[in-house]
Amino acid sequence: xxxxxxxxxxxxxxxxxxxxxxxxxxxxxxxxxxxxxxxxxxxxxxxxxxxxxxxxxxxxxxxxxxxxxxxxxxxxxxxxxxxxxxxxxxxxxxxxxxxxxxxxxxxxxxxxxxxxxxxxxxxxxxxxxxxxxxxxxxxxxxxxxxxxxxxxxxxxxxxxxxxxxxxxxxxxxxxxxxxxxxxxxxxxxxxxxxxxxxxxxxxxxxxxxxxxxxxxxxxxxxxxxxxxxxxxxxxxxxxxxxxxxxxxxxxxxxxxxxxxxxxxxxxxxxxxxxxxxxxxxxxxxxxxxxxxxxxxxxxxxxxxxxxxxxxxxxxxxxxxxxxxxxxxxxxxxxxxxxxxxxxxxxxxxxxxxxxxxxxxxxxxxxxxxxxxxxxxxxxxxxxxxxxxxxxxxxxxxxxxxxxxxxxxxxxxxxxxxxxxxxxxxxxxxxxxxxxxxxxxxxxxxxxxxxxxxxxxxxxxxxxxxxxxxxxxxxxxxxxxxx
Amino acid sequence: xxxxxxxxxxxxxxxxxxxxxxxxxxxxxxxxxxxxxxxxxxxxxxxxxxxxxxxxxxxxxxxxxxxxxxxxxxxxxxxxxxxxxxxxxxxxxxxxxxxxxxxxxxxxxxxxxxxxxxxxxxxxxxxxxxxxxxxxxxxxxxxxxxxxxxxxxxxxxxxxxxxxxxxxxxxxxxxxxxxxxxxxxxxxxxxxxxxxxxxxxxxxxxxxxxxxxxxxxxxxxxxxxxxxxxxxxxxxxxxxxxxxxxxxxxxxxxxxxxxxxxxxxxxxxxxxxxxxxxxxxxxxxxxxxxxxxxxxxxxxxxxxxxxxxxxxxxxxxxxxxxxxxxxxxxxxxxxxxxxxxxxxxxxxxxxxxxxxxxxxxxxxxxxxxxxxxxxxxxxxxxxxxxxxxxxxxxxxxxxxxxxxxxxxxxxxxxxxxxxxxxxxxxxxxxxxxxxxxxxxxxxxxxxxxxxxxxxxxxxxxxxxxxxxxxxxxxxxxxxxxxxxxxxxxxxxxxxxxxxxxxxx
Numbered sequence: 001x002x003x004x005x006x007x008x009x010x011x012x013x014x015x016x017x018x019x020x021x022x023x024x025x026x027x028x029x030x031x032x033x034x035x036x037x038x039x040x041x042x043x044x045x046x047x048x049x050x051x052x053x054x055x056x057x058x059x060x061x062x063x064x065x066x067x068x069x070x071x072x073x074x075x076x077x078x079x080x081x082x083x084x085x086x087x088x089x090x091x092x093x094x095x096x097x098x099x100x101x102x103x104x105x106x107x108x109x110x111x112x113x114x115x116x117x118x119x120x121x122x123x124x125x126x127x128x129x130x131x132x133x134x135x136x137x138x139x140x141x142x143x144x145x146x147x148x149x150x151x152x153x154x155x156x157x158x159x160x161x162x163x164x165x166x167x168x169x170x171x172x173x174x175x176x177x178x179x180x181x182x183x184x185x186x187x188x189x190x191x192x193x194x195x196x197x198x199x200x201x202x203x204x205x206x207x208x209x210x211x212x213x214x215x216x217x218x219x220x221x222x223x224x225x226x227x228x229x230x231x232x233x234x235x236x237x238x239x240x241x242x243x244x245x246x247x248x249x250x251x252x253x254x255x256x257x258x259x260x261x262x263x264x265x266x267x268x269x270x271x272x273x274x275x276x277x278x279x280x281x282x283x284x285x286x287x288x289x290x291x292x293x294x295x296x297x298x299x300x301x302x303x304x305x306x307x308x309x310x311x312x313x314x315x316x317x318x319x320x321x322x323x324x325x326x327x328x329x330x331x332x333x334x335x336x337x338x339x340x341x342x343x344x345x346x347x348x349x350x351x352x353x354x355x356x357x358x359x360x361x362x363x364x365x366x367x368x369x370x371x372x373x374x375x376x377x378x379x380x381x382x383x384x385x386x387x388x389x390x391x392x393x394x395x396x397x398x399x400x401x402x403x404x405x406x407x408x409x410x411x412x413x414x415x416x417x418x419x420x421x422x423x424x425x426x427x428x429x430x431x432x433x434x435x436x437x438x439x440x441x442x443x444x445x446x447x448x449x450x451x452x453x454x455x456x457x458x459x460x461x462x463x464x465x466x467x468x469x470x471x472x473x474x475x476x477x478x479x480x481x482x
Numbered sequence: 483x484x485x486x487x488x489x490x491x492x493x494x495x496x497x498x499x500x501x502x503x504x505x506x507x508x509x510x511x512x513x514x515x516x517x518x519x520x521x522x523x524x525x526x527x528x529x530x531x532x533x534x535x536x537x538x539x540x541x542x543x544x545x546x547x548x549x550x551x552x553x554x555x556x557x558x559x560x561x562x563x564x565x566x567x568x569x570x571x572x573x574x575x576x577x578x579x580x581x582x583x584x585x586x587x588x589x590x591x592x593x594x595x596x597x598x599x600x601x602x603x604x605x606x607x608x609x610x611x612x613x614x615x616x617x618x619x620x621x622x623x624x625x626x627x628x629x630x631x632x633x634x635x636x637x638x639x640x641x642x643x644x645x646x647x648x649x650x651x652x653x654x655x656x657x658x659x660x661x662x663x664x665x666x667x668x669x670x671x672x673x674x675x676x677x678x679x680x681x682x683x684x685x686x687x688x689x690x691x692x693x694x695x696x697x698x699x700x701x702x703x704x705x706x707x708x709x710x711x712x713x714x715x716x717x718x719x720x721x722x723x724x725x726x727x728x729x730x731x732x733x734x735x736x737x738x739x740x741x742x743x744x745x746x747x748x749x750x751x752x753x754x755x756x757x758x759x760x761x762x763x764x765x766x767x768x769x770x771x772x773x774x775x776x777x778x779x780x781x782x783x784x785x786x787x788x789x790x791x792x793x794x795x796x797x798x799x800x801x802x803x804x805x806x807x808x809x810x811x812x813x814x815x816x817x818x819x820x821x822x823x824x825x826x827x828x829x830x831x832x833x834x835x836x837x838x839x840x841x842x843x844x845x846x847x848x849x850x851x852x853x854x855x856x857x858x859x860x861x862x863x864x865x866x867x868x869x870x871x872x873x874x875x876x877x878x879x880x881x882x883x884x885x886x887x888x889x890x891x892x893x894x895x896x897x898x899x900x901x902x903x904x905x906x907x908x909x910x911x912x913x914x915x916x917x918x919x920x921x922x923x924x925x926x927x928x929x930x931x932x933x934x935x936x937x938x939x940x941x942x943x944x945x946x947x948x949x950x951x952x953x954x955x956x957x958x959x960x961x962x963x964x965x966x967x968x969x970x971x972x973x974x975x976x977x978x979x980x981x982x983x984x985x986x
Contacts, residue, residue: 364638365594368597379630384626384627384630385619385622385623385626385627386623386627394557394667397667398557398667398670398671401667401668401671402671409664410664413660413663413664414660416660417656417657417660420653420656420657421653424649424652424653425649428637428645428648428649431634431637431638432637432638432644432645432648433645465554466554466556467554467555467556470556471555471556474556
């Protein structure tokens with residue numbers, strides 16, 4: 001049959017993935033050929049070009065919506081949104097890593113290659129309609145990040161981080177796979193539209209409930225939602241800072257995309273209560289534990305747990321408000337968190353020496369620009385109006401209110417008040433304490449400056465004119481819930 | 483031209499200081515130029531704001547100088563600005579105090595001068611924005627936006643336990659305002675609008691489902707945010723800390739304008755949106771206000787620290803404002819609005835005077851002074867004048883407002899008036915006693931003997947305060963003329979309600 005053979009347009013519908021893979025492979029080939037002293041520059045530029053080409057491919061792809069490869073992949077505004085987000089994060093992280101790798105004296109080698117391969121997996125997750133394909137994409141993305149977490153080879157803590165992440169992570173993906181298998185048993189298919197049909201026509205079997213619960217465990221681990229969050233602080237603390245910026249945003253966005261598909265598109269029989277509990281737990285544990293941290297990376301690790309909790313609130317809400325809220329939140333969170341970690345990686349210095357809160361004392365005087373930009377990111381993480389973080393929380397909470405989740409909203413609002421305290425503690429340290437030691441701060445290199453400028457502009461844009469992004473995200477509601 | 487200006491004047495007044503602050507960012511670090519520029523910007527803002535009372539038509543109903551266009555479509559946020567007589571004078575108060583703050587900070591800020599004036603100008607924009615916004619979202623934004631520059635002013639330029647004070651100030655007010663945010667979001671969820679006028683119409687028209695059940699909680703959500711800001715007893719504990727550690731300009735803005743955000747909010751939102759709940763909750767609120775009046779005054783009496791004394795006197799004075807607001811009659815509300823302005827002028831003046839002394843001696847302890855009238859006669863005279871204004875001496879600004887509030891309170895219930903009136907006596911007590919200990923007698927400490935009297939710059943900063951204090955005392959109608967219609971508009975639904983109850 002003629003339609004069984006993939007056609008040209010099918011390849012366009014996975015064009016960003018193809019481009020990222022090709023560039024990843026080019027890096028692997030080029031790496032041994034170039035002199036080590038120049039490799040940083042050359043390979044970094046190749047990676048940057050690759051991610052920019054992927055962004056361009058995403059924009060191009062937007063004109064060809066539809067199914068591809070035997071209905072395993074669908075390009076629609078939902079997938080375009082996440083493709084754009086993930087490739088943009090990739091580009092910013094590559095820019096931010098540029099100087100970092102040099103300062104840490106890490107041989108770049110496959111670093112950029114892994115970042116690109118990871119992005120392939122994440123992009124694919126957002127457009128895949130087939131649970132098995134989602135699983136493969138999840139593994140591609142996870143394995144890259146496991147390795148990336150251990151990239152500070154000389155630091156024991158980084159290896160610890162990598163091993164911990166790998167062991168717990170593979171355990172969690174096994175849960176996901178188990179869930180996929182049970183879902184197949186319950187509905188006879190692994191294709192999301194087919195599952196949706198099967199679940200809608202008949203009475204949802206108990207097996208389907210178990211399947212969704214198991215998948216939620218696997219995915220909950222990836223987004224660091226409580227009670228599957230225990231790995232997060234250790235892994236974030238040990239992994240290289242730009243990598244943390246990457247893995248706290250891009251894979252999360254992709255996994256949330258999968259979760260959206262499973263819960264809203266497959267009409268999975270998700271009992272509200274376990275999302276409810278996971279959301280409340282994540283927010284509370286994340287925020288309370290962050291209060292007592294003395295290491296900035298651990299602090300932001302707990303903050304990311306809390307943010308996963310806010311995001312989950314939207315999953316407990318109704319589709320037509322919840323879906324855009326989730327999408328907006330992942331974008332806003334990516335902008336502010338990638339930016340914050342870019343600053344942390346710059347300020348950390350060789351061997352990431354300066355990562356305790358005390359080290360940030362007096363940063364407002366030592367580097368006014370860096371401190372001001374970090375302050376804006378922190379204000380956005382708190383959710384102060386005019387920053388992306390505010391509208392992200394706003395949409396989530398109003399979606400929850402419209403679904404009459406009053407208590408969850410109250411827990412969320414109280415948690416944001418607690419959260420304000422520890423972010424502000426950092427601001428207070430930067431502006432109101434004298435510096436402990438006057439270690440000179442290196443001037444901001446161009447690549448990092450560009451990365452910071454992009455994340456700053458994105459944070460403020462989402463805070464001042466959120467309308468367009470939200471309207472775009474709202475289009476996905478119809479696509480997912482048809 | 484005039485039409486164009488009427489539409490955009492509020493935007494101009496609000497954002498000129500911010501624009502000035504942004505321009506300052508790219509200024510070279512030449513302190514003198516920075517100060518001159520900040521002065522020019524704040525004076526320009528003041529001149530612009532004078533347009534507001536200049537073209538205010540008393541007869542016109544509703545809000546003046548309105549601007550309204552859609553800013554964000556989802557959520558439905560409008561850039562809606564507009565003022566009535568009450569908010570107008572609060573805006574002018576803000577623009578009036580800011581140049582004086584620049585002047586008074588001329589020599590007292592030595593480090594990070596550029597950041598100081600940027601923060602001051604940003605703060606001015608945020609404060610004016612609070613009074614101009616008619617969109618609840620916009621209002622909430624400006625409300626929160628005042629916190630950041632003020633906390634930084636306290637934390638970076640204060641003295642003593644400045645960080646503690648800044649963080650306490652921030653957290654207290656921020657946590658309280660999240661309750662207001664929750665109430666705003668509820669209203670938005672039910673009406674699909676953040677617009678003050680639309681929500682008000684919807685509430686009065688009974689068009690909101692479930693409103694009667696939720697109204698009490700909404701009222702409390704708003705009220706808590708405002709009560710902490712005022713601060714109403716027992717939410718006042720952040721205020722003395724913040725004041726004592728703040729730099730002079732910070733104290734002036736904090737006491738002069740920021741506390742009024744709370745009382746303005748009660749007037750506009752609690753009374754405006756929830757007249758029924760305002761009435762049913764009035765009795766315990768008045769009790770808290772009276773407690774604040776008496777408690778603030780008594781605690782002020784025993785303060786060894788001059789600035790703390792003035793801070794507690796603010797708690798007492800702001801108690802009068804709340805008392806006036808919740809007595810629901812024209813006299814009480816007129817008085818409340820008037821006390822807000824008068825307290826801004828006279829307490830702002832007192833903090834400036836305390837700051838002048840601090841610059842010379844680096845202490846606020848009353849013990850460290852005594853007999854200052856001998857080395858500093860001009861200073862002593864200004865202090866006496868401003869202090870008497872604060873006490874409420876007839877012919878000065880404090881008297882008119884307190885008199886109106888007390889007569890309003892008497893109308894509401896005589897006992898309110900009686901207890902409130904003791905506050906006037908207390909305030910005379912602690913302020914006159916303060917004056918006696920600082921200025922009269924022999925010079926107790928030899929280092930005070932050679933203190934220089936006021937410089938020309940300091941005189942220039944103090945003259946406007948005294949002139950306005952006198953003018954407000956002699957010709958109150960200049961101000962009340964514009965306040966009166968706004969008060970009538972606010973009271974309208976409440977008196978209707980009362981007559982309905984009586985008619986049954």
